[in-house]
Amino acid sequence: MADVSPGGYDADVIVVGAGPAGLAAATRVRWVKGYHAMACSVRIIESGTVGGLLRWGSCVLSGPGWAYKGQELTDRLMADIERLRIPIQHDQVVSIHRKGALLEVGLASGAALRSLAVILATGFRPLANESEYYLRGVRITYKGYEHFPRLLRACAKDASGRGLLVVGNEKTSHLKAMLRAHTSGAGPVTVLDGGELLEVMGETHVVAAKVRDAHGERIIDCGAILMDYNAFELTPALHVTGVEPARDLRGFLTTDGLMRTSEPGVFAAGDVTGRYASTLVALGDGVAAGLSAYAYAFERKFNHAPRLFAYAADDEVLPVKPIDLPVLPSDCVPLILTKGPSWVDGCTTLEAHALDTGRSLDDIRGELMPFITSKAITVHRRPLE
Numbered sequence: 001m002a003d004v005s006p007g008g009y010d011a012d013v014i015v016v017g018a019g020p021a022g023l024a025a026a027t028r029v030r031w032v033k034g035y036h037a038m039a040c041s042v043r044i045i046e047s048g049t050v051g052g053l054l055r056w057g058s059c060v061l062s063g064p065g066w067a068y069k070g071q072e073l074t075d076r077l078m079a080d081i082e083r084l085r086i087p088i089q090h091d092q093v094v095s096i097h098r099k100g101a102l103l104e105v106g107l108a109s110g111a112a113l114r115s116l117a118v119i120l121a122t123g124f125r126p127l128a129n130e131s132e133y134y135l136r137g138v139r140i141t142y143k144g145y146e147h148f149p150r151l152l153r154a155c156a157k158d159a160s161g162r163g164l165l166v167v168g169n170e171k172t173s174h175l176k177a178m179l180r181a182h183t184s185g186a187g188p189v190t191v192l193d194g195g196e197l198l199e200v201m202g203e204t205h206v207v208a209a210k211v212r213d214a215h216g217e218r219i220i221d222c223g224a225i226l227m228d229y230n231a232f233e234l235t236p237a238l239h240v241t242g243v244e245p246a247r248d249l250r251g252f253l254t255t256d257g258l259m260r261t262s263e264p265g266v267f268a269a270g271d272v273t274g275r276y277a278s279t280l281v282a283l284g285d286g287v288a289a290g291l292s293a294y295a296y297a298f299e300r301k302f303n304h305a306p307r308l309f310a311y312a313a314d315d316e317v318l319p320v321k322p323i324d325l326p327v328l329p330s331d332c333v334p335l336i337l338t339k340g341p342s343w344v345d346g347c348t349t350l351e352a353h354a355l356d357t358g359r360s361l362d363d364i365r366g367e368l369m370p371f372i373t374s375k376a377i378t379v380h381r382r383p384l385e
């Protein structure tokens with residue numbers, strides 16, 4: 001029946017980015033409703049601070065008569081991530097390559113992780129530590145163009161002759177005339193229109209920035225930094241080599257309604273898809289991408305799609321006693337998500353444990369079943385190449 005070979009990988013699904021889209025996506029990979037559902041394993045990689053753009057004081061999830069502040073929403077999303085013990089790794093994803101049946105995610109640190117599916121929830125750009133300096137020298141273009149002259153004058157005042165660094169991209173040329181007209185007193189104005197902000201420096205307020213561009217890594221002394229999100233909203237900074245999911249003319253990832261990109265096993269959610277930049281959209285995209293990646297990974301492991309009863313009905317005659325879990329294959333490797341028997345170490349197959357202990361496979365399956373239905377355990381199983 002199975003089209004598999006033994007062997008390990010790091011997580012069924014890797015989520016790139018811990019903004020609202022990524023946090024919602026990772027939660028859904030693990031929080032699959034239904035008594036007989038088997039959760040998948042998931043891991044998040046984040047380059048900056050958990051929460052993504054929600055870290056900026058002015059980001060809220062709001063309706064005309066209600067609002068969740070960004071930090072409040074991040075805290076709620078993170079409480080679920082912690083409850084489900086979903087690991088978050090601090091690193092920047094720089095590549096995604098196919099390695100046989102797996103996707104290999106390359107990190108800036110030089111490490112690599114392997115998975116069955118990847119969700120790109122990378123927003124407009126990788127964040128560093130800039131949100132910690134918001135209104136302490138760092139400001140951001142948003143809120144409508146009529147607001148920009150006042151914003152630039154505020155940046156000039158923050159800089160007070162020590163220099164203003166504008167971090168954007170080639171679309172920052174749109175700001176040229178405004179910068180000339182409204183930054184008197186700022187000191188030298190440097191525009192980083194290709195490259196990356198690596199770190200904001202300064203004890204309480206901005207005093208310098210470490211950047212990387214065509215000239216390499218360097219430190220620019222400045223009293224203020226303007227993050228040109230107006231430019232990033234026109235074309236995102238998504239520099240991940242390897243697989244090449246289709247993009248639109250502006251550089252945003254294109255997806256279908258289930259958040260699948262053109263690359264099998266690669267999904268996308270949130271601002272990186274170039275739709276309306278809104279927390280509510282990012283959360284909804286994240287849920288859809290999470291469920292789609294879950295279904296994809298499940299099907300790779302067991303050669304049939306899972307039922308997602310709470311979200312998508314099945315058009316079929318239902319059996320008298322519906323049991324939705326696959327019979328655990330003897331070559332699968334059980335993995336603890338929250339708790340499980342002590343022999344479950346993430347390397348030992350059912351088969352190997354049966355040989356070691358003389359137990360029958362059915363006895364072992366019976367032992368694991370309550371842990372699986374309570375989503376405390378999943379199994380890894382590597383598809384054949």
Ligand SMILES: Cc1cc2nc3c(=O)[nH]c(=O)nc-3n(C[C@H](O)[C@H](O)[C@H](O)COP(=O)(O)OP(=O)(O)OC[C@H]3O[C@@H](n4cnc5c(N)ncnc54)[C@H](O)[C@@H]3O)c2cc1C
Pocket residue numbers: 016017018019020021022045046047048049050051052053054056058059060061062091092093094121122123124125126127128140142229240269270271272276277278279280282
């Ligand atoms: C100033 C401002 C105010 C806003 N106000 C509102 C508002 O009032 N209401 C509202 O609904 N929306 C608002 N928004 C929009 C909302 O914040 C975004 O739409 C939402 O945060 C998008 O979520 P996301 O998860 O797609 O992206 P992000 O929040 O940008 O998160 C993406 C994450 O991915 C990480 N990342 C990127 N690349 C990599 C990589 N290669 N490796 C590892 N990690 C990576 C980033 O560091 C980041 O943490 C505002 C946005 C801004 C900028």
